[in-house]
Amino acid sequence: MQTSMIGAVYKNFLGHAPDWYKKTIIAFLLINPLLFQVDPYIAGWTLVIQFIFTLAMALKCYPLQPGGLLLIEAMFIGMTTPGHMMHEIEVNLEVVLLLVFMVAGIFFMKDLLMYLFTKLVIKVQNKLVLSLSFIFASAFLSAFLDALTVVAVIISVGLGFYSIYHKVASGKEFHSDHDHTSDTAVEDRQSDLENFRAFLRNLMMHSAVGTALGGVMTMVGEPQNLIIADKAGWSFVEFFIRMAPVTLPVFVFGLMTTVVLEKAKLFSYGAQLPETVRNILEDYNNHMDKGRSKRDTAKLLVQALIGVWLVVGLATHMASVGLIGLSVIVLATSTSGVIEEHAIGKAFEEALPFTALLCVFFGVVAVIIDQGLFQPVIHWVLSFEGETQMVMFYLANGVLSMVSDNVFVGSVYITEVTSALEAGQITRDQYDMLAVAINTGTNLPSVATPNGQAAFLFLLTSAIAPLLRLSYGRMVYMALPYTVVLTIVGLAATYLVLGDATQMLYDMHLIEHHSAAEAASGSASH
Structure with missing residues (x-):
């Protein structure tokens, strides 16, 4: 028994x-x-x-x-202790609220998103142009919005496309209920389904990399950027200008990498949208256009206005990201007539499992801190001097960000460097250079693994990942060429360009020049 x-x-x-x-x-x-x-x-x-x-x-x-x-x-x-884990969650409360509310808010804007992106996919038949459009749009939005918000949009769009094709391929109408997790009903169209999955995987990965390319540029692009800007005392404009000698070349080479991957069909890229799938999406577009009532049109217009509020609210930091997401839920549901609790609850199904997982991740970060796992690397890097120290900061940040959360790594390193400045171990100019190396180091090489960036991890654990067969290993494989190019170009720009470019910006009076005496007096007053 x-x-x-x-x-x-x-x-x-x-x-x-x-x-x-x-x-x-x-x-x-x-x-x-x-x-x-x-x-x-x-x-x-x-x-x-x-x-x-x-x-x-x-x-x-x-x-x-x-x-x-x-x-x-x-x-x-x-x-570690529950208290330390709770502290890490409290420090990252904005990220938690973002996931709970913003992802749900995007759910209620899916009609507008499907309308816009269906038009884009149908009109732009050149896969290379479409890929560049997705990566550029993701980069631009991530420079002002949070990368998780951008990825949530892309996931919502990808799920919409997949469910439409799967439903029609299974012999059902556009408006029918359908379980798109089983391929039993589409076995006779398996080839088209696999090609469509590869096509969507391409767009998902291009978009995810785009969030890293844009997120590194501005102080609002990633959470650690805000921490670094706050410690260094940089404004939005100064942050962008200081990062530009590294981030702009990286962005250009990132787009060039997309062109090479799509043209040469390397690392599983270059997958084309099957003609049968395109026909189904065109039929869906025509069906929605013909059947769209005045109420439906009004709903799209209101969602477009809410989208404007979302961009303006996040770009100007009117409130924390999570609270803006909550406002999107309230505005989108109240203006579209969604007032039942169970209807609202569906929007939270995607975000809450990942929110719980992220809290577990913060517990692992607490273990990393309590057991001092990164301390030997940090002390070793601080033992270097000059340009070598800047390069080692970049590389060390990159390697550790592949293993741990880049927000944690960035905050730990900028705190250590700030302490070194206050102790008089480095000058203010060195400090500014190292802050750039820390920011770019945590943002660029971390695309190597899903655990490096929350946006990548969100994509891996989302509902669309198993549908597209997007596993951890496949994400690492598809991100590899981007990882190599972004890391090398970022490193070269940090070592070869950053110092000269910063001096030129000093001479042009675009950024403030801090002398060692000013840094010392600032440290004393602090």
């Missing part, structure tokens, strides 16, 4: 995940307490690697459950 009960408990554990995966997670849980008793530092890095493993296996099992079990055990054995 006991044996059968244990077997039943084991079968329930992690549901239909593969047996080898279940045994691996159990092995992790058994090993970690023993390893922590032997060497806490090694145990900490082991936990980080195990958590990355759960992210890599996201298509086998959503990372929240196995990652959450590992974190709960880590707290019980003393790797």
